[in-house]
Amino acid sequence: MQSTAWAPPAIAHAQRMRAFRDVNRGSQQTPSAIPRFEIDSDPGGMVASYQPGGTTIAKNNPFFQNLGTNGRTCFTCHQPQTGWAISAQSAQSRFDQTGSADPLFRLVDGATCPSDDVSSPTAQRKAYLLLLEKGLFRIGLAMPANTQFEVTAVDDPYNCTTNPITGLISPTAGIVSVYRRPLPSTNLNFLSTIMWDGREPTLAHQALDATLTHAQGNNPGPTTAQQNQIVAFESGVYTAQIFDNDAHKLLAPPSSVTVTKPIPESSPLQCADTTIEQTGGPHALAQLAQDFFIGINDPLGQNPCATPFTSNIFDLYEGWSNLARNDPETAHRKSIERGEELFNTRPIVITGVAGLNDVLHETQITGTCGTCHDAPNVGDHSVKAPLNIGVTDANPGPIGLDISGLPVFTLTCTSGPLAGQIFHTTDPGRALISGNCADIGKTKGPILRGLAARAPYFHNGSAATLMGALNFYNDRFNIGFTDQEKQDLVNFLEAL
Ligand code: HEC
Numbered sequence: 001m002q003s004t005a006w007a008p009p010a011i012a013h014a015q016r017m018r019a020f021r022d023v024n025r026g027s028q029q030t031p032s033a034i035p036r037f038e039i040d041s042d043p044g045g046m047v048a049s050y051q052p053g054g055t056t057i058a059k060n061n062p063f064f065q066n067l068g069t070n071g072r073t074c075f076t077c078h079q080p081q082t083g084w085a086i087s088a089q090s091a092q093s094r095f096d097q098t099g100s101a102d103p104l105f106r107l108v109d110g111a112t113c114p115s116d117d118v119s120s121p122t123a124q125r126k127a128y129l130l131l132l133e134k135g136l137f138r139i140g141l142a143m144p145a146n147t148q149f150e151v152t153a154v155d156d157p158y159n160c161t162t163n164p165i166t167g168l169i170s171p172t173a174g175i176v177s178v179y180r181r182p183l184p185s186t187n188l189n190f191l192s193t194i195m196w197d198g199r200e201p202t203l204a205h206q207a208l209d210a211t212l213t214h215a216q217g218n219n220p221g222p223t224t225a226q227q228n229q230i231v232a233f234e235s236g237v238y239t240a241q242i243f244d245n246d247a248h249k250l251l252a253p254p255s256s257v258t259v260t261k262p263i264p265e266s267s268p269l270q271c272a273d274t275t276i277e278q279t280g281g282p283h284a285l286a287q288l289a290q291d292f293f294i295g296i297n298d299p300l301g302q303n304p305c306a307t308p309f310t311s312n313i314f315d316l317y318e319g320w321s322n323l324a325r326n327d328p329e330t331a332h333r334k335s336i337e338r339g340e341e342l343f344n345t346r347p348i349v350i351t352g353v354a355g356l357n358d359v360l361h362e363t364q365i366t367g368t369c370g371t372c373h374d375a376p377n378v379g380d381h382s383v384k385a386p387l388n389i390g391v392t393d394a395n396p397g398p399i400g401l402d403i404s405g406l407p408v409f410t411l412t413c414t415s416g417p418l419a420g421q422i423f424h425t426t427d428p429g430r431a432l433i434s435g436n437c438a439d440i441g442k443t444k445g446p447i448l449r450g451l452a453a454r455a456p457y458f459h460n461g462s463a464a465t466l467m468g469a470l471n472f473y474n475d476r477f478n479i480g481f482t483d484q485e486k487q488d489l490v491n492f493l494e495a496l
């Protein structure tokens, strides 16, 4: 890995600049450029984005340009200080600063329904409530042509699961409205699937669809050249927390990691070892991207190199395991290191997860956090693996998560292996794409870097904090974390 000697001066500079920045500010104006190395304050400290290819001039890249009809750009919903997504807090500040003038607040999908009343400030606050409180956007999806289920009831406070054009309230026809968090438009080279439900085939196609829907673009939307420029920009950005309010610089002494990866174009496939060094911050991530491949560290036999799975997903903070001092900075660093160890090793008995227990025909699987978050030092799933861990459940809902304000769909399976079963869900997830009952409520495991910048968590914003997310896991899988262990894990997740 390249020397990290750059880092202390850059961070010292950022610390000086920090006094002039407002942690709570909502939006960045579209900047003239995204520098090669950008540092922004976030509630946990500072988040950094690194572009190995150098500075991007905004006016030269359509990611920052108004390609639709409602004033929105990709940058409206994907900004660096919120981990290239937006946080609920930033949506609040933008509303407080501009009323609903900021292009974030557009009826098409910022509001709970395009037909919402926005004639007064009170009405606007109500219409944009899910965005303001949970950072959620409405995703209107057409029912697939062939489904193994029928939507037999909808408890929808917004009357938006219908065809907004005809106004017909027909649960089985037209558009199903679900409410989801933006995913970060960064670290994209580590993705195995695009969108919460994996519905986009490529990033270029995603850019096209995002323009037509969020920005209400006219057909045919951005040109192929524009799509490619957007993809070139967003795929060239790496983002991670770089500075923690308590642990300070997150650049622990690097750990050496050996990756066994396919040799390109070898036939039959051959693999070779390479060794890289890992620590916190986005520079190490950019190094790591060269070694990522679909199936890396897959536990279920989908690794093309057949290298055995290791539950040691993160190797960022091992260098802090034997610190001698015990001042507050050091104590926090040790806690982060313990949290990493818990993530890597704490046994979790996985039960009732559709996509895992049913597929493997095992009612109990003893795993770890990394059974599902298996991509080394990134934490998404390294193969397409939609799972239902319970976040989408309704009646009863997921213990400890706040699913208030979300619609509840009752799906009755009419054909296929699950015929006769009834599901209550706040988001049918992958099933709205595949039409299959087995996919009801399934979502992807997202990348776990830059988390501190983009609360709330889970696709439906149901965990206001990382502690909330951990409490959910603790209850859902009976893990038995102590309070200290929870705090260590939260400190670790905040340092990603
Ligand atoms: C109005 C807000 C909004 C705008 C504008 C917007 N996005 Fe998004 N973006 C979202 C939401 C919400 C999701 C997740 C939706 C889902 O999974 O169903 C998302 C998901 C993504 C993802 C998927 C990342 C992953 O991990 O799968 C990418 C990439 C992305 N957006 C890029 C873009 C680009 C490029 C543009 C501009 C052409 C854009 N977005 C405009 C809200 C927005």
Ligand code: HEC
Pocket: 343, 348, 350, 353, 356, 367, 368, 369, 370, 371, 372, 373, 387, 388, 389, 391, 392, 443, 444, 445, 446, 447, 448, 451, 456, 457, 458, 459, 460, 466, 469, 473, 489, 493
């Ligand atoms: C059985 C598979 C599985 C296990 C085990 C698991 N996760 Fe997850 N994780 C997921 C899935 C799937 C999601 C996305 C759920 C959603 O939002 O619908 C997720 C989401 C998350 C998120 C939210 C990320 C975001 O951007 O909102 C965090 C944080 C997280 N997991 C941390 C952990 C930790 C820590 C552990 C171990 C204590 C763990 N996970 C164990 C599958 C798993």
